Amino acid sequence: MAASLSTPLDVHHTVQKSDKRRPVFFTKPQRTHRAVKFSVCCSSLKSPSKSQNVPDSPNPKTPSLSEQLKPLSTTTLSPSKNDQIHLLSKPKSTWVNPTKPKRSVLSLQRHKRSAYSYNPQIRELKLFAQKLNDCDNSEEAFLAALNEIPQQPTRENALLILNSLKFWQKTYLFFNWIKTQNLFPMETIFYNVTMKSLRFGRQFQLIEELANEMVSNEIKLDNITYSTIITCAKRCNRFDKAIEWFERMYKTGLMPDEVTYSAILDVYAKLGKVEEVLSLYERGVATGWKPDAITFSVLGKMFGEAGDYDGIRLGKPGLARSLFDEMIESGLTPDEKTLTALIKIYGKARWAKDALELWERMRENRWPMDFILYNTLLNMCADIGLVEEAEKLFEHMKQSENCKPDSYSYTAMLNIYGSGRKVDKAMDLFEEMPEQGVEINVMGFTCLIQCLGKARRIDDLVRVFDVSVGRGVKLDDRLCGCLLSVVALCETSEDVDKVIACLQQANPKLVAFVKLIEDEKTDFQIIKEEFRTVIRDTAVDARRPFCNCLIDICRNRNLHVRAHELLYLGTLYGLYPGLHNKTGNEWNLDVRSLSIGAAQTALEEWIGTLEKTVQRKEELPELFLAQTGTGTHKFSQGLAAAFATHLEKFAAPFRQSEERAGYFVATKEDLVSWVQARMHPSVTA
DNA sequence: GTAGGGTTAG
Structure with missing residues (x-):
């Protein structure tokens, strides 16, 4: 560590807490709402004495960037296993020793271009x-x-x-x-x-x-x-x-220079190496760099994508907002791309207030708009559930000269109507699209099929599905997942058969697996083997939804043992990372990315584990948490409510936490006596 | 696109 401190790219000057002689010069921005402003970081720093410290020849002792970043990427950034670290640990401070100014990491001078001379030819x-x-x-x-x-x-x-x-x-x-x-x-x-x-x-x-x-x-x-x-x-x-x-x-x-620097920031951002980007960013700022609008876009986009907002990772929308505010204060006018990045973040984070305020500012200040920004606004409306606003914007686009709705715009509207259960409006759009010369693609079909499925309009669903087949649309895994979720919803066997017939055309192997799990006689080893095959052949982003739907199908058919087997297999094959989190003080069951049926199954499984632990008299933490999320999405499926009902069914001593939104909590004491009562009902009766 | 960096969907 000591040897690397003098190298230009040593970006992690984190020292032991005991080293209190060193003043804190700046801290990393907090990873929470209204994060510390970046100007605080840079304005309090003196410029280093040598801002242009460029070595003349290659320095073989200089550790490469990846070598220097290795400790971080291997300790805090490996996927799945360490996701919790970000959730549970407070951001580390970055300590800087002011007596040792760091060498520059970037040149503040842009490369000078040669001037063009007049050419008579x-x-x-x-x-x-x-x-x-x-x-x-x-x-x-x-x-x-x-x-x-x-x-x-x-x-x-x-x-x-x-x-x-x-x-x-x-x-x-x-x-x-x-x-x-x-x-x-x-x-x-x-x-x-x-x-x-x-x-x-x-x-x-x-x-x-x-x-x-x-x-x-x-x-x-x-x-x-x-x-x-x-x-x-x-x-x-x-x-x-x-x-x-x-x-x-x-x-x-x-x-x-700053162009090369922001290009490499984007590379790290695309690799999901958020901490590295922040370190590089801070090193740049600390040596006097004033990032421009493009860098803001790169960083903002990264903060927006750092979380999948499905409940597994934590996004950093607050940092993006702080950066944006800072950028405006510094006198820069945001362009279309910057605004697109920010609107997308607010939508994914479901920050309705911020999204609407920004939209208002865009109009007031007549900031530039383009096609992609319009479509991103529509998607933001879909994420937040702003039906009327989206409709107004969509109409506005139709009346515009240069921003007529395209397939992105229609897909966004179908998504909005699908989530908001406005099935007739969705069907109207479906009819309207060919009139407007916009071809519906697999994403539009998926939204529409989902909408019709939720409304139990199975005959219409089959008709729409047949249209997609007739048009030669490539039926992908997400569309299959959508059909599978409708299978789980169907209330009559006739409806199930109709949807299964569609799925048979799209993914016969999946249908074969559904039949296999529905047969109670099928041996678990066969299920395990076939599950592995099905999941292996499924696109990564459709795997967890498949497993969720399969569990729901089992529960709806009272195949509870099978539902538990599937949850086990899903966990085994890594579809539910971070479902169980254990620290010394608390156990946390995070069901935010599970369907209702899968969450109920996970709860039952958890209770089973607790019973065994109590039986074996093993040590337990003081606090137990079940995290469902708050379901702030306007179109949310009501996971929290369904989970609460399931807890009531067991009379489990969890109560909805007042301090921590989206959590159910129970103390060790209450839980142990409840478990003991369940195990020995005659003793307490 | 006039030698270099950043935007959209189920």
Whole structure:
């Protein structure tokens, strides 16, 4: 640790609490609502004495970024197992020793661009570039067209043509042609322009080859080169490569500027490495960096996505809001993309008040709106349950010139009507879409089928399903999960058969599994094996919903043993991470991501475990918690209420917590005497 | 798109 303290990228100066001589210089923003403002972090810091401390040569002793970040990523950021850490531990303070100013992590100067000079041949060259663009994509055709070049190009003319080519294949051919002509030395800018074009074609391998060629030929890689490489790797989902090149840049002694820096922040954000992003962000701010709107978007988006809002992880909408406020105070006007990121966060967090206030500010200040922002507002309405507001906005879009509703807009409206059980309005939209020239896709069908299922309009559901099949829509796992949830809802065997017939077309293996679990004679080992196969073949985001629905189906058919088996298997295969949380003081059953039937099953299972623990006289914590969430979603399915009913059925001594919303609590004392009474009813009778 | 960074759905 000590050795790494002097390196530019040591971002974790957390010291022991006993080291009280060191003043707290700044703390990490709290991960709660109304988080500490970021300006507090930066304004209280003096600029380091050397803000531009750029080493001249690669420093082999410098640990790589990933090495430095390793302790964090392996201790607090590994998935599933450590999710609770974020929930239960308070944010750590970051301690800074002011007598040892840290070295910069980024250059405050942006890369300077070369100025364009007037080119009298511009028309002629543009025409020629157009010819190159129009010719066939083959190498032969391109080289033939190249032969008609008016004259051997100068450096400036070659750059102009290189910049005017539309397809990466041609840019690449032209770049290689210039090289063979040996007219002038190949400078960085030629590589940069070519790489940008290759990035459009997502040709990361070619970009990397060019970068290595630059290194071999001792052509300087600058910030533009690195940011292009990094963002191309990112777009090609090669996050490992993005980080690798970022580290290589530091090792050569080149400081990233804010563009490269925000690009790498986005890489870490996309990897879900929130703590690393915050550390890098704070290090940047501490050395005098004032993040711009794009960085705010990157961070805001990350805070919004840090939580899945299904109840497993904790989002950080408060941080996003603080950042946004800070950005406005600093005098920046948010653009469409920043607003989109923020509106999405408020929607997912179900922060209705903040969402509506922001929407109001957008209108008052006439902040820029675009198509995506309109659609994001509609989705926010769906998340929060703002039916009327969405309808108004949707109408507004219809009357607009440039923002007519598209498939995103219609899907959002179908989602709203589906969740709000406005089945007739949903069907009206379904009829209206072809008239407006908008094709309904699998997501729209899923919303509509869900809506019809909840309304028990099974014949309409079958009709809509048949339309989707007729249109050749690819029926995916989420649509199957939706059909499966309708199977669980159906009250008559006729209805069940109708929906099962649909599901049979979409996913026959799933239907076979439903039949298997419904047969009480099926052996558990067979269930286990088949469950594994079904889940393995299911898209990750549909796995838990499948298991929830299967459990609900069993409970509705009084197959309680089977329901318990399925919950066990779901837990075994990792579909319910963080369901049981045990600390020294309390046991917590977190059922927020479970369906009602699955939550009831989990409660019964929990009580069974308690009974065994009491029987064995093992140690128990003082407090027991069951977390259902508050169901603040306007369209929520009433998990908390159903859970409360189930607790009453057992006369279990849990009461709804007044201090902690969305929790049921019981003390050890009450619970133990209740369990003992259940086990020995004759003694207490 | 005129050498580099950030936006939408079930």
